[in-house]
Amino acid sequence: MADDKTNAAEYWKANVRLIFGCLAVWAFVSYGCAILFRPLLAGIPVGGTDLGFWFAQQGSILTFIVLIFFYAWKMNKLDQKFGLGE
Amino acid sequence: MSQFAINLLFVGASFALYIGIAIWARAGSTKDFYVAGGGVHPITNGMATAADWMSAASFISMAGLLASGGYANSTFLMGWTGGYVILAMLLAPYLRKFGKFTVPDFIGDRFYSNTARLVAIVCLIVASVTYVIGQMTGAGVAFSRFLEVSNTWGIWLAALIVFLYAVFGGMKGITYTQVAQYIVLIIAYTIPAVFIAFQLTGNPIPMFGMFSTHTESGIPLLAKLDDVVSALGFRDYTADVDNKLNMVLFTLSLMVGTAGLPHVIIRFFTVPKVADARWSAGWALVFIALLYLTAPAVGSMARLNLATTVYPEMAGQVENYEEAAQNPILYEERPDWVRTWEETGLITFNDLNNDGRIQMYNDAADYSDRGWEGNELTVNNDILVLANPEIANLPGWVIGLIAAGGIAAALSTAAGLLLAISSAISHDLIKTMINPKITEKGEMLAARISMGGAILLATYLGLNPPGFAAQTVALAFGIAGASLFPALMMGIFSTRMNSSGAVAGMLAGLICTLLYIFTYLGWFFVPDTNMLANTPDNWIFGISPLSFGAVGAMINFAVAFAVSRVTAAPPQEIQDLVESVRYPKGAGMAIDH
Numbered sequence: 001m002a003d004d005k006t007n008a009a010e011y012w013k014a015n016v017r018l019i020f021g022c023l024a025v026w027a028f029v030s031y032g033c034a035i036l037f038r039p040l041l042a043g044i045p046v047g048g049t050d051l052g053f054w055f056a057q058q059g060s061i062l063t064f065i066v067l068i069f070f071y072a073w074k075m076n077k078l079d080q081k082f083g084l085g086e
Numbered sequence: 087m088s089q090f091a092i093n094l095l096f097v098g099a100s101f102a103l104y105i106g107i108a109i110w111a112r113a114g115s116t117k118d119f120y121v122a123g124g125g126v127h128p129i130t131n132g133m134a135t136a137a138d139w140m141s142a143a144s145f146i147s148m149a150g151l152l153a154s155g156g157y158a159n160s161t162f163l164m165g166w167t168g169g170y171v172i173l174a175m176l177l178a179p180y181l182r183k184f185g186k187f188t189v190p191d192f193i194g195d196r197f198y199s200n201t202a203r204l205v206a207i208v209c210l211i212v213a214s215v216t217y218v219i220g221q222m223t224g225a226g227v228a229f230s231r232f233l234e235v236s237n238t239w240g241i242w243l244a245a246l247i248v249f250l251y252a253v254f255g256g257m258k259g260i261t262y263t264q265v266a267q268y269i270v271l272i273i274a275y276t277i278p279a280v281f282i283a284f285q286l287t288g289n290p291i292p293m294f295g296m297f298s299t300h301t302e303s304g305i306p307l308l309a310k311l312d313d314v315v316s317a318l319g320f321r322d323y324t325a326d327v328d329n330k331l332n333m334v335l336f337t338l339s340l341m342v343g344t345a346g347l348p349h350v351i352i353r354f355f356t357v358p359k360v361a362d363a364r365w366s367a368g369w370a371l372v373f374i375a376l377l378y379l380t381a382p383a384v385g386s387m388a389r390l391n392l393a394t395t396v397y398p399e400m401a402g403q404v405e406n407y408e409e410a411a412q413n414p415i416l417y418e419e420r421p422d423w424v425r426t427w428e429e430t431g432l433i434t435f436n437d438l439n440n441d442g443r444i445q446m447y448n449d450a451a452d453y454s455d456r457g458w459e460g461n462e463l464t465v466n467n468d469i470l471v472l473a474n475p476e477i478a479n480l481p482g483w484v485i486g487l488i489a490a491g492g493i494a495a496a497l498s499t500a501a502g503l504l505l506a507i508s509s510a511i512s513h514d515l516i517k518t519m520i521n522p523k524i525t526e527k528g529e530m531l532a533a534r535i536s537m538g539g540a541i542l543l544a545t546y547l548g549l550n551p552p553g554f555a556a557q558t559v560a561l562a563f564g565i566a567g568a569s570l571f572p573a574l575m576m577g578i579f580s581t582r583m584n585s586s587g588a589v590a591g592m593l594a595g596l597i598c599t600l601l602y603i604f605t606y607l608g609w610f611f612v613p614d615t616n617m618l619a620n621t622p623d624n625w626i627f628g629i630s631p632l633s634f635g636a637v638g639a640m641i642n643f644a645v646a647f648a649v650s651r652v653t654a655a656p657p658q659e660i661q662d663l664v665e666s667v668r669y670p671k672g673a674g675m676a677i678d679h
Contacts, residue, residue: 012668019175026171030164035333038326047297048306049324056160057382061167061375068174072364084671086359
């Protein structure tokens with residue numbers, strides 16, 4: 001039982017760590033590249049405008065998709081590793 | 087065949103399809119009615135979620151907002167997709183593991199309190215009804231144009247049709263109907279965009295065409311658009327935003343609202359396994375992104391097409407925009423699509439300087455040196471997507487397809503929301519709290535009556551809307567994000583969060599957000615009852631009412647945290663429950679209890 005508990009606690013910790021990592025990227029591309037850092041990226045041209053604009057209207061959405069699939073894939077591996085899957 | 091007949095044919099055929107599916111999949115039990123029997127594949131569920139998600143706001147209104155606001159309105163794109171990241175990581179898998187029907191179910195059980203359940207029901211109803219208003223506004227625009235009736239009749243027609251299939255179908259009907267609706271709406275959205283992207287840039291893929299060279303002028307499309315709009319006194323399309331705080335908060339509001347909206351969350355109760363809830367969120371976002379990556383292209387190209395329709399000399403290589411602006415088209419020679427939309431009242435023309443020509447420009451700019459006495463052409467944002475195929479001279483069947491798609495988008499979301507509202511009333515309020523002994527039949531009847539009531543209320547407010555479809559919808563997100571999202575998240579991530587904390591937090595978030603919105607938009611959205619004019623000067627720290635949901639959510643978290651620390655910890659069995667939702671193991675069949 002005690003083993004189960006430590007095992008579960010570690011699984012949860014690993015999950016929370018993974019979430020933090022993914023959300024850092026999530027915030028970086030949307031609030032960062034697309035909004036706050038746009039003036040810094042103004043020098044990088046993308047089709048008639050700059051990289052910040054591209055992130056706001058295309059790049060962040062594409063990153064979001066990759067993030068969710070990455071998270072789902074990583075969690076499946078965690079589920080198996082800790083024997084907590086279904 | 088006349089355009090009217092083609093529209094009727096497409097809209098009629100798509101309806102026959104949805105109604106056919108609804109009858110084929112008629113809900114047998116209350117469980118089926120709410121959650122489709124718990125056996126929906128992640129890809130199917132993702133597609134249905136996408137249809138549920140992409141409402142009139144996404145389909146009809148968003149490209150119009152992008153067209154008018156340019157970069158500044160990228161918030162809608164990021165907000166309505168980024169929410170899925172939070173949903174997939176912070177809510178969906180755990181709520182699936184918890185395994186009940188509804189959002190108030192989770193909040194009521196997790197916070198071991200019927201007060202919490204009741205507060206969640208109230209939050210859910212306020213957010214969902216606000217959202218349905220936006221759908222009704224959008225459906226009204228689509229119906230009025232394509233069925234050539236007034237806007238008011240359009241809204242009543244939409245209400246009747248939503249009522250019919252949401253009431254008789256239930257969730258199972260809705261899941262498969264929504265798959266069909268997704269397919270109709272994505273095809274309808276993409277085809278005109280592909281044609282237009284090809285016409286303007288030679289690149290048929292809209293998301294690439296937008297960043298390609300504009301064929302007629304030889305410079306990048308977005309640079310061309312910047313030149314044209316600035317010649318007419320508007321801000322550059324790609325111009326940066328000064329008020330970054332508001333932009334960040336607005337995006338955040340839409341994201342947490344996405345994760346807090348009950349009709350999206352309940353979709354994740356219907357997948358077979360916890361892992362599937364994660365994949366399902368990913369698939370939903372893929373299907374949503376197909377439209378969202380195209381929308382900015384539709385918006386920018388429509389804006390350019392509109393300007394060059396009015397000022398034909400601005401279309402090609404322009405040496406001097408001042409000269410090109412001198413010769414807008416004669417009102418008598420306006421294209422047919424302007425004439426047809428004028429009939430709906432959504433385009434209006436007023437020849438202020440009596441020269442018989444259409445001067446369309448930013449009213450705030452002063453062009454008296456050009457002999458202009460004010461902007462003469464007013465185009466409602468919400469018509470852009472619907473008018474797009476006509477503006478680009480596409481064949482009649484494309485217009486019919488867009489009609490069917492726009493109506494599908496509005497109806498699918500309205501139906502999903504009504505289901506969330508009716509289950510909150512019949513299941514959470516009546517069955518769980520008031521009369522646990524109610525029969526299945528009685529519960530279904532209560533569900534259907536509450537759907538009817540919600541439709542009537544939303545229709546009334548749809549006739550007197552607080553804004554464009556997408557803006558009204560944005561308010562709903564603020565409300566959901568400020569009230570439900572923090573309670574759900576803390577319920578999963580904090581074992582220490584207790585019922586007093588959650589109730590206080592939800593109430594604080596909901597009330598602060600509503601007060602802020604009503605201050606600027608009028609009490610209960612009744613026009614002319616607002617206490618301050620809704621202008622940036624009046625906003626506190628420049629935060630618009632649309633963005634306030636993010637602040638409301640922070641207030642919710644802070645209040646809940648503070649209250650929970652000074653009151654007793656939740657009982658042991660609740661702490662065990664929180665532990666158990668964190669691990670997928672033992673989730674059991676979906677919703678079999």
